[in-house]
Amino acid sequence: MKIKKIQSFYSDKVCVVKVTSEDGAFGFGQCAPKNADITQLILHKQVCPHVLGQDDGDFSIADKVILKEYKFTGSYIARAVSGIDTALWDLKGRREKRSVASIIGKKRERIMLYGSSKQREIPVAQEIARMQKLRNERGYGAFKLRGGMVNGNDMENWPGHTEDLIQQCHKELGPHVELYVDANGGFSVERSQQLLEILEKNNVKFLEEPCPYWEIDKTKEIKNAFAGKGVLIAAGEQEYMFSRIKRLIKEQAIDVFQPDICCIGGFSRAYAASRLAANEGIFTTPHCSTNTMLFPFSIHLMAVVDKPWRAMEHVIESEPWAEKVLKAQPEIKDGYVRVPEEPGWGFEPSSSWLSGARVAVSE
Amino acid sequence: MKIKKIQSFYSDKVCVVKVTSEDGAFGFGQCAPKNADITQLILHKQVCPHVLGQDDGDFSIADKVILKEYKFTGSYIARAVSGIDTALWDLKGRREKRSVASIIGKKRERIMLYGSSKQREIPVAQEIARMQKLRNERGYGAFKLRGGMVNGNDMENWPGHTEDLIQQCHKELGPHVELYVDANGGFSVERSQQLLEILEKNNVKFLEEPCPYWEIDKTKEIKNAFAGKGVLIAAGEQEYMFSRIKRLIKEQAIDVFQPDICCIGGFSRAYAASRLAANEGIFTTPHCSTNTMLFPFSIHLMAVVDKPWRAMEHVIESEPWAEKVLKAQPEIKDGYVRVPEEPGWGFEPSSSWLSGARVAVSE
Numbered sequence: 001m002k003i004k005k006i007q008s009f010y011s012d013k014v015c016v017v018k019v020t021s022e023d024g025a026f027g028f029g030q031c032a033p034k035n036a037d038i039t040q041l042i043l044h045k046q047v048c049p050h051v052l053g054q055d056d057g058d059f060s061i062a063d064k065v066i067l068k069e070y071k072f073t074g075s076y077i078a079r080a081v082s083g084i085d086t087a088l089w090d091l092k093g094r095r096e097k098r099s100v101a102s103i104i105g106k107k108r109e110r111i112m113l114y115g116s117s118k119q120r121e122i123p124v125a126q127e128i129a130r131m132q133k134l135r136n137e138r139g140y141g142a143f144k145l146r147g148g149m150v151n152g153n154d155m156e157n158w159p160g161h162t163e164d165l166i167q168q169c170h171k172e173l174g175p176h177v178e179l180y181v182d183a184n185g186g187f188s189v190e191r192s193q194q195l196l197e198i199l200e201k202n203n204v205k206f207l208e209e210p211c212p213y214w215e216i217d218k219t220k221e222i223k224n225a226f227a228g229k230g231v232l233i234a235a236g237e238q239e240y241m242f243s244r245i246k247r248l249i250k251e252q253a254i255d256v257f258q259p260d261i262c263c264i265g266g267f268s269r270a271y272a273a274s275r276l277a278a279n280e281g282i283f284t285t286p287h288c289s290t291n292t293m294l295f296p297f298s299i300h301l302m303a304v305v306d307k308p309w310r311a312m313e314h315v316i317e318s319e320p321w322a323e324k325v326l327k328a329q330p331e332i333k334d335g336y337v338r339v340p341e342e343p344g345w346g347f348e349p350s351s352s353w354l355s356g357a358r359v360a361v362s363e
Numbered sequence: 364m365k366i367k368k369i370q371s372f373y374s375d376k377v378c379v380v381k382v383t384s385e386d387g388a389f390g391f392g393q394c395a396p397k398n399a400d401i402t403q404l405i406l407h408k409q410v411c412p413h414v415l416g417q418d419d420g421d422f423s424i425a426d427k428v429i430l431k432e433y434k435f436t437g438s439y440i441a442r443a444v445s446g447i448d449t450a451l452w453d454l455k456g457r458r459e460k461r462s463v464a465s466i467i468g469k470k471r472e473r474i475m476l477y478g479s480s481k482q483r484e485i486p487v488a489q490e491i492a493r494m495q496k497l498r499n500e501r502g503y504g505a506f507k508l509r510g511g512m513v514n515g516n517d518m519e520n521w522p523g524h525t526e527d528l529i530q531q532c533h534k535e536l537g538p539h540v541e542l543y544v545d546a547n548g549g550f551s552v553e554r555s556q557q558l559l560e561i562l563e564k565n566n567v568k569f570l571e572e573p574c575p576y577w578e579i580d581k582t583k584e585i586k587n588a589f590a591g592k593g594v595l596i597a598a599g600e601q602e603y604m605f606s607r608i609k610r611l612i613k614e615q616a617i618d619v620f621q622p623d624i625c626c627i628g629g630f631s632r633a634y635a636a637s638r639l640a641a642n643e644g645i646f647t648t649p650h651c652s653t654n655t656m657l658f659p660f661s662i663h664l665m666a667v668v669d670k671p672w673r674a675m676e677h678v679i680e681s682e683p684w685a686e687k688v689l690k691a692q693p694e695i696k697d698g699y700v701r702v703p704e705e706p707g708w709g710f711e712p713s714s715s716w717l718s719g720a721r722v723a724v725s726e
Contacts, residue, residue: 035408070513070548072438073577073601074435074439074440074603075435075437075439077437151433212433214604238434238436241577242577243577243579
């Protein structure tokens with residue numbers, strides 16, 4: 001069926017996309033959060049003209065749009081086209097009365113979550129206190145901490161912060177809680193190597209984006225230095241160009257690949273990239289930094305990838321602007337979330353959020 | 364002096380930027396053309412907040428903004444920040460009453476231009492006729508033709524088009540006219556190699572973007588296959604990430620580097636990249652695909668680069684939307700253009716164009 005109408009519902013932070021076909025079938029998707037008002041403009045100006053009239057079952061649309069807009073490669077086009085691809089999967093699922101994961105081939109029924117902190121300026125004792133509370137309430141078996149500073153050239157928020165955070169968290173949360181550390185590009189190769197022993201001794205299973213993400217060679221250098229020590233290297237959330245993704249994967253620069261479904265250009269591209277990763281023995285676990293529609297998208301991805309990392313990111317911050325996009329949040333029990341069996345994503349945007357959003361239409 | 368005000372004057376196609384400092388000194392710059400209305404929004408929302416209050420003599424501002432907006436890497440941020448960097452150079456030149464090229468260290472007084480066709484569907488006889496006419500009128504000693512189709516997987520607009528175009532142009536324009544061929548990503552490695560003999564025999568000095576630009580490995584493969592045959596490989600106009608630029612250059616994937624000053628993130632970044640290229644023995648000649656302010660920016664770059672290619676791109680299409688941005692076009696005589704000696708760029712936007720544009724201000 002041909003795609004007939006594309007509506008965007010947007011605030012400054014989030015842009016939900018509704019795609020409707022000529023037979024009236026529809027689905028909801030979402031672009032990557034932040035600057036969503038600009039993403040929405042790009043969606044209608046540079047994406048919709050290539051999508052309207054196309055077959056709603058063509059999941060290469062995202063690739064085609066990115067190719068057509070080759071003069072504007074970058075985060076924005078991928079953010080915008082993600083809204084289309086994710087809406088098309090929902091549409092297909094609703095039409096066929098199957099969940100997205102079932103259509104592709106569901107490999108697991110529930111997904112382990114790790115509690116993901118977004119704060120690196122929080123006092124260590126306070127970070128531990130909220131993690132202990134959440135461990136009791138939600139049963140998380142793993143947490144991700146924030147080390148270093150964002151692209152911070154080895155700087156620390158205060159002297160010894162990263163080391164202290166890791167050691168205290170391990171001590172207070174106990175040996176049964178796995179830790180991950182996200183450096184957001186904060187470290188050099190040398191600093192990463194210097195941290196290795198502390199990471200090893202404190203049950204840290206992966207170090208994420210140790211150095212700036214665009215430095216693939218340095219990422220690989222760190223990965224090689226860490227090889228065999230039980231601390232893996234994770235990255236991938238910033239990627240939207242397959243030429244770079246292939247380098248990360250084929251050159252074995254990482255151990256754990258973390259595509260962001262709304263930043264890479266949609267579910268189809270994230271899944272395709274996860275297969276490339278699995279072929280090279282690399283784990284996948286999606287970057288899921290907001291509890292918007294990205295959360296259910298990510299659950300479905302984890303349900304179908306060939307080589308999943310054992311836990312998926314779940315943001316522990318309270319962010320009403322994000323959480324209110326969904327009609328209901330997926331339920332977390334004993335640190336796990338169920339893979340939805342309902343049609344499409346199994347979760348849809350809240351009607352009150354939609355009715356409060358600005359709207360634009362292409363048809 | 365601190366940057367106090369940033370004004371954008373924009374149409375859908377072009378965005379001119381005026382930066383004013385606390386002492387009232389000002390300069391004009393320009394973002395990359397096309398979707399300039401969106402670029403302008405990104406300028407005010409994601410670039411200006413990092414720029415206002417900064418030192419107007421800090422030419423690392425573009426790098427800093429791109430780093431701060433690391434979640435939004437891509438063409439758009441670079442397009443927007445180019446407007447700031449080019450305005451700051453103009454401001455410095457006007458304040459010091461020196462041309463931009465003079466401030467950096469002018470190495471040449473005039474620049475040879477090549478006539479650059481943007482048409483690949485034009486009948487061959489018609490292409491030759493207009494090139495002969497322009498050769499007589501403006502004295503171009505070189506022309507660039509368009510072969511293949513944009514990212515076209517070896518397809519041709521009609522059978523034998525590329526071969527015919529090259530052979531006919533060489534025959535009719537004569538042996539004293541150099542030819543360049545731009546494939547805009549249209550060819551495979553095999554097709555490029557198949558064309559080598561025809562390129563060699565018909566005075567074609569470089570093949571530009573033979574394969575899709577994101578395929579650095581394939582570009583390098585073609586470059587290596589062409590080595591020593593007198594036909595160089597050119598590319599670079601799409602680049603905005605230094606990690607990719609360094610790969611192109613350090614891995615010797617190209618012979619001629621073609622930065623676009625308004626796409627790479629400004630004059631400072633284009634000049635820095637040209638120095639990396641020269642250090643590796645690679646020529647630079649800027650991509651200059653519109654006769655907007657980009658044309659004078661490019662002339663200044665050619666005046667200062669360490670290892671210039673012998674000619675610079677000059678669009679031969681009539682594009683009033685682009686040409687009307689400048690108060691006056693640089694004069695072309697005997698195939699050359701003079702490097703301006705007037706303060707700043709030596710060319711400024713037309714006041715009638717400015718007064719017809721939409722305006723936005725950050726201060």
